[in-house]
Amino acid sequence: MKILTLTTLYPNHIKNGHGIFVEQRLRHLLGCEDIEAEVIAPVPWFPFISEKFGRYSVFARIAKTERRYGISLSHPRYLLLPKIGMTLAPLMLVFALYPLLKKKLKQGDNFDLIDAHYFYPDGVAAVMLGKLLKKSVIVTARGSDINLIATFYWPRKMIVWAAQQASAIITVCQALKEKIVDLGISPTNIHVFRNGVDLQFFVPIDRQKAQTELKLTRPTLLSVGHLVELKGHHLVIEALQVLEDYHLVIAGDGEQMPRLKKMANDLGVAERVTFLGAISHQQLVTVYNAADILILASSREGWPNVLLEAMACGTPVIATHVSGTPEIVTSSEAGMLMDERSAQAIVTAVRTMQKQMPQRQETRAYAENYSWDATVHGIAGLFKEILGRPSVEGSLAHQDGD
Structure with missing residues (x-):
């Protein structure tokens, strides 16, 4: 089986952490199953590489092709227009990618199905391309594509259409599946395959050495993620006024x-x-x-991998009770959830956990229940099941023969 992974969320040589969860799933899938893959990760077109143009110049500096962990990546450009770009993005992706994929197939470089990540614009474009190329399309919903983008009128219309037309839908948590069902999509074609955690990479190490490296001399809270409002870093800083015995480390840029x-x-x-x-x-x-x-004070999430990564290193977590977090934090060994998103709730949760901190080895043992194995075998099984279905054309021919 050869799959074509299509997504704008994929790491590259400049933005190594961009969509890292998509790459991690694909790498584990290729490592466990007899599957080949190629990645097409389009980036918006921008003409200037000078850093004075800020984040837009990053797009211009991304290579047209590269290899990561033995996987071939291409980064074709598509037009993303200011202001109206969000509405037209799926069509812009189709205009950019259809000639490339058509040429690929004509030259004999075939693939069996399209594995799309993020419902909008990626998933919508992938379903359009699947119809043009007569290929099965599986779309994985990741979080804000359903929790946020689907709240806008035209994107929601296109997401619903794509969800109805896709060969299958994957969500990374049950909460996202329920959100898609609320859009009017039948639950029978929605499959929940959670993200896993790399238990060989995220491991406990010498804590004293790690603390010395970061020059930490007191108990430490950690907040990880893009520096945007929805991640709630500001709430943890505010809580620090009361948590006078703690240091706070913030990892992320934005x-x-x-x-x-x-x-x-x-x-x-x-x-x-x-x-x-x-x-x-x-x-x-x-x-x-x-x-x-680890504190995760987000206002919305899909399946936040930072929680499992921290736990795999033995660090318990405190997180807001949103979307997939209650499916991750299910016991005191993992940590605890906050029903309220506020600085005071963080203070209360930290003080509560302080009284009965889980043992770090217990937290690590909890994380070991979330390896990638079950997920990737389940996804591979779904891919094979979809490829084994009779095509629409074949079904009609069979009926005519009867």
Whole structure:
């Protein structure tokens, strides 16, 4: 079986952490099953590479092709227009990719199905391409594609159409499946395959050495993710005013960096906040091990891998009760959930956990229930089942023969 993974969410040589969860699933799938894959990860077209153009210039610097972990990647460009780009994005992707895929098939470089990640615009475009190329399409919903983008009128219309036409839908948690059902989609074609965690990569290491490397001398809270409002880093900084015995490490980069630094300074806690910026996955292992508790104060999530990564390193978590988090944090060994998203709720949760901290080896043992094995075998089985279905044309011919 050869699959074509189509997504705008995939790491590249410049943005190594971009959509890392898509790459992780694909790598484990290829490692466990007799499957080949090629990745097409389109990026918006931009003409200038100068850094003075900010984040847009990053698109121009991404190579047209590359290889990661033995997997071939291509990064074709598509037009993303300001203001109206969100509505037209699926069509722009189709216009850019159809000639490329048509040429690929004509040259004998065939693939069996399209494995699309993120429902909008990626999934919508993939279903359109599947119809043009007569290929099965499986779309994986990831989180904000359903929790946020589906709240807009035209994107929701296109997401519903694509969901009705896709050969199958995968969600990373039960909560996302329920959200898609609420859009009017039959649950029978929606399959829940959660993300796993790489238990050989995220492992407990020498904590004292990790803390020394980060120059940490007191109990430490950790907040990981893009520096945007929905991740709730500002709430953890605010909670630090009361949690005077704690240091806070924030790992991630984003538009709110200046605001968060100013907030820490204004609240008088700047000396107890370390901003690491964007860091590698290898560095994350050190940071997870150095921390006492990971805080995830998000307003929405799909299946937040940071929770499992921290737990695999032995670090318990505190998270808001949103979307997939209750499916991850199900026992005291894992950590606890907050019903309210506020600084006071963080303070209360930290103080509660302080009284009965789970043993780090127990937290690691809990994470070991979330390997990738069951997920990738289930997905491979779904792919094979879909490819074994009779085609529409074949079914009609069979009926005519009867």
